[in-house]
Amino acid sequence: MFTVADMMTPHPYTLSASHTLADAKYLMDKHHIHHIPITDKDNALVGLISQRDILAAQESSLERLSTSL
Known part of the structure; x- marks a missing residue:
């Protein structure tokens, strides 16, 4: 059986807030x-x-833009 450690990405790319x-x-x-x-x-x-978070933010921006026109 695999463990999470077997499948995880040990050194993922990260960003700060x-x-x-x-x-x-x-x-x-x-x-x-x-x-x-x-x-x-x-x-x-x-x-x-x-x-998905990024797509939602882009969608929200487009909705705000279309309502302001």
């Missing part, structure tokens, strides 16, 4: 990944950003 969604999208596109751990200054995990 101060990075932009564009930074996250670029990193995902460049490395063909779908999730990025978000870490604090001590490299402790504080969250996770996914491609």
Whole structure:
């Protein structure tokens, strides 16, 4: 039986909370990944950003733009 340790990515690409969604999208596109751990200054995990999160933010921006026209 496999364990989580057998299947995990031991050294994932990470970003800090101060990075932009564009930074996250670029990193995902460049490395063909779908999730990025978000870490604090001590490299402790504080969250996770996914491609779905980025798409939702883009959709929300488009909706706001269309209602303001």
